[in-house]
Amino acid sequence: MGKFAALALTLLAAPLVLSAAEPAAGEPEAAAPVRWENWHAGNNVADVGSLQRGARNFMNYCIGCHSLKYLRYQRMGDDLEIPTEELNTNLVAPGSTNLDYIVTSMPATDAANWFGKTPPDLSLIARSRSPDYIYRFLKTFYSDPSRPTRSDNLAYPSTAMPAVLSDLEGVKAAVLGPTKMFDHFQTISPGNMSAEQFDGFVRDTVNFLDYVGDPAQVERRSIGLWVVLFLLLLSAFALALKKEYWKDVH
């Protein structure tokens, strides 16, 4: 009994000791550089709400320069459970119909003249580059007044793409560490969104591009769930049947 009491006391005291130690672990780590290379998109293509928001983000902020030339508006509407009427009023670009492919109205020659590069079609970008890469790309623009776009990017240095989301995110500077390597970001002017809101905005946009890269995956995953359920049910029946057959054999 004495042993038990001692053990119980130790167990009770353990959380106290741990919580007493906690403030030390949570002390400001001034020296830890931001490891943006390890950021993950953390998106989920089964989240239809997120895909719908991502589609809206794309139509508001990306289609001015980028196309999704292998995807028709109507296919997107069907996959993302967006009624045709809403599709036509809110998402289909002016001059297009729900039966058209999603193409930018910017002529390639103009784009090449303005940016020095034609903005790539983004249909397959999530597959060629990965959702995590696009997430890092969209979140690591920083101010650089010496460049033609007045900004640069950590994931894609010297990119020709301007920081098109700075009204949402705000403008930030890249602060370098003692070894002249990137250390952390510093806000120069805030945007319309909080850091969490902007993070969600980017995650939804990346999620949408992930879906676009392989539109069948949304349907495939929901079918996959039914297949697994079916197999479980089948196993249960097979087991019951086996028991029935073997119950008289001793």
Ligand code: HEC
């Ligand atoms: C004002 C025009 C413009 C807008 C708007 C724009 N982009 Fe771009 N984007 C470009 C250009 C130009 C490039 C080519 C950059 C390069 O290769 O240097 C590019 C390249 C990219 C790339 C490829 C990067 C790589 O590694 O090759 C991705 C991904 C991308 N854009 C995503 C987006 C998303 C998502 C949006 C909407 C939130 C968006 N862009 C809005 C002009 C634009």
